[in-house]
Amino acid sequence: MACLGGGHGLYQTLCAARLCSPETISAVVTVADDGGSSGRLRRELSQIPPGDLRMALAALAGDDERGQLWARTLQHRFGGHGALAGHAVGNLMIAGLNEVLGDELAALDAIGELTGSAGRVFPVCTEPLDMEADVSGLDEDPRIMRTVRGQVAVASTVGQVRRVRIIPDRPVACQEALAAIGECDLLTLGPGSWFSSVIPHLLIPSVVEAISASPALKVVILNLTPEAGETSGFTAERHIHMLTQHAPRLQVDRILIDEDVVTSPSERSHVERAARALGATVSYAPVREEDDRGRFTDRHCPQRLSDALRRIWTEWSEEKSEGRTS
Structure with a gap:
């Protein structure tokens, strides 16, 4: 199973992936972050930003006491007001191991071994990416487009x-990430910050080619x-x-859409027509997480998401065996 994305959305998806009990899990992670601890390390050390990679490692850490101790440690941020303030321990570990080993993937694998990881974590590229967006609504005339540069600037x-780009515009994808996409049985893209965590994967031509060519359920x-900010007012369509x-x-x-996000027949018709442009059909399921008082949150519930993915897998496998899929 391969999961593409970044941030909290990828974290929840990886938790769901673990509940699906696949033979292998691969996280393919965006590397466009330029804010906070990740941005500081990126600028100071000229490395790929480690924050989203750290979160993926934490999501995949072992379920035993040792693994969960390391998961909490990776996510722990230093307080205070000095040079370490705001840095996540895991970010510093990734950056330090990268310098010691001289290899980003070796650094991630070393932490994965330490945490008893349930899978491997790959950056989508082995060089940091910059984001640039065309944005309207920043002037009195809504037709005027302004260019906004940087992941944090785009997200906020x-x-x-209206449109985003990455710089460089045709980066070289991580070969191990492409192999994971090509070899998996089930591939997920999203959820997450649409323009800064999800779409950047699709701006790398070799990644799009690998996804489209993969025999996996996508x-x-x-x-x-x-x-x-970035998707304010956006519908599912x-x-x-x-x-x-x-x-x-x-x-x-x-x-896959939560069943309460799109409810009216006309909305569902529009969404399903938009999906057909991608060669896809739409599945609706209850995937929203509830808090400890039974209130819905804005996060996906790993168990419900896992159940939905399992059901889609079963349906797709039956269609495939009956020759109803391309």
């Missing part, structure tokens, strides 16, 4: 993101709510259109 813009997991706009050659099998 008060305007509306599932896009849609966000539960629009995000303030528009989220899908953004994938088509940025990666016209992308082909997937299913779009």
